[in-house]
Amino acid sequence: MAGPVKTEAIVLRSLRYGEADRILHLYTPQRGRVSAIAKGVRRARSRFGGRLEPFFRLELDLHEGRGELLTVTGAQTVEAYARLRTDARALDAAARACDAVGRLFETAEPHPNVFNLLCRRLSLLDAGAGAAVAGRAGRAGGGSQIQIHRGSAAGRAGALAFRLKLMLAAGLAPQLGACANCGEREHLVGFSGACGGVVCGTCEAASFPLDPGAYSFMTGALGLPLAETPGAGEQALGQVERAISETLEHHAHVRLMPAAAAGTAG
Numbered sequence: 370m371a372g373p374v375k376t377e378a379i380v381l382r383s384l385r386y387g388e389a390d391r392i393l394h395l396y397t398p399q400r401g402r403v404s405a406i407a408k409g410v411r412r413a414r415s416r417f418g419g420r421l422e423p424f425f426r427l428e429l430d431l432h433e434g435r436g437e438l439l440t441v442t443g444a445q446t447v448e449a450y451a452r453l454r455t456d457a458r459a460l461d462a463a464a465r466a467c468d469a470v471g472r473l474f475e476t477a478e479p480h481p482n483v484f485n486l487l488c489r490r491l492s493l494l495d496a497g498a499g500a501a502v503a504g505r506a507g508r509a510g511g512g513s514q515i516q517i518h519r520g521s522a523a524g525r526a527g528a529l530a531f532r533l534k535l536m537l538a539a540g541l542a543p544q545l546g547a548c549a550n551c552g553e554r555e556h557l558v559g560f561s562g563a564c565g566g567v568v569c570g571t572c573e574a575a576s577f578p579l580d581p582g583a584y585s586f587m588t589g590a591l592g593l594p595l596a597e598t599p600g601a602g603e604q605a606l607g608q609v610e611r612a613i614s615e616t617l618e619h620h621a622h623v624r625l626m627p628a629a630a631a632g633t634a635g
């Protein structure tokens with residue numbers, strides 16, 4: 370199907386190529402993950418300006434040839450997420466979000482809900498970065514320490530809630546309503562990546578213990594909008610991350626980066 374293609378896209382990655390070009394890894398609503406080349410984009414007078422950078426939400430004109438790589442012929446900014454770019458923590462979280470989408474949805478299969486989810490995640494990180502800056506400015510005269518809020522978008526809880534929603538979109542959501550091995554509804558004490566969900570006391574052989582806080586975080590995160598991600602303690606979040614990692618490794622053969630940078634609270 371050669372010819373012009375018009376699509377919205379989020380730039381997942383942007384790699385230098387040759388003397389002045391960039392290869393873009395894009396996530397689109399209707400074509401899944403797409404790679405495209407932007408020629409001459411690193412020249413000072415490129416008509417694309419600085420908008421073919423990671424995390425930009427763009428309206429793109431592409432040309433599809435015979436190869437897998439499309440060519441960028443036009444680009445308009447839909448969202449730049451400018452505040453996000455001023456906050457190292459939000460930038461790191463955005464990079465991990467884009468990496469997770471790229472790894473879990475690496476084909477051309479359309480998942481418009483995943484595109485919307487990624488836009489939502491970037492918006493929340495952008496809004497959170499602005500709030501953090503305002504908070505610091507407000508306290509500037511008081512000499513008080515900068516507070517990092519648990520459960521903030523850029524924290525571990527926000528990252529894990531996003532991953533759980535990606536798993537749901539991929540048909541890999543952990544089974545939480547009953548033992549994933551035998552169907553028992555009571556005494557759910559562990560989590561098994563191999564079984565893909567919680568397990569009861571009788572089936573716990575290949576599982577690790579799951580605290581009530583980790584269980585309620587997962588059910589809450591799957592059922593609520595991203596903006597309402599529940600909080601949880603570090604130990605519970607550690608168990609949630611392990612549950613996600615083991616399920617994805619076992620059922621999708623995908624290994625993700627750690628959900629948050631070392632030492633990131635909430």
Ligand SMILES: [Zn+2]
Nearest residue numbers: 548551569572
């Ligand atoms: Zn069981």
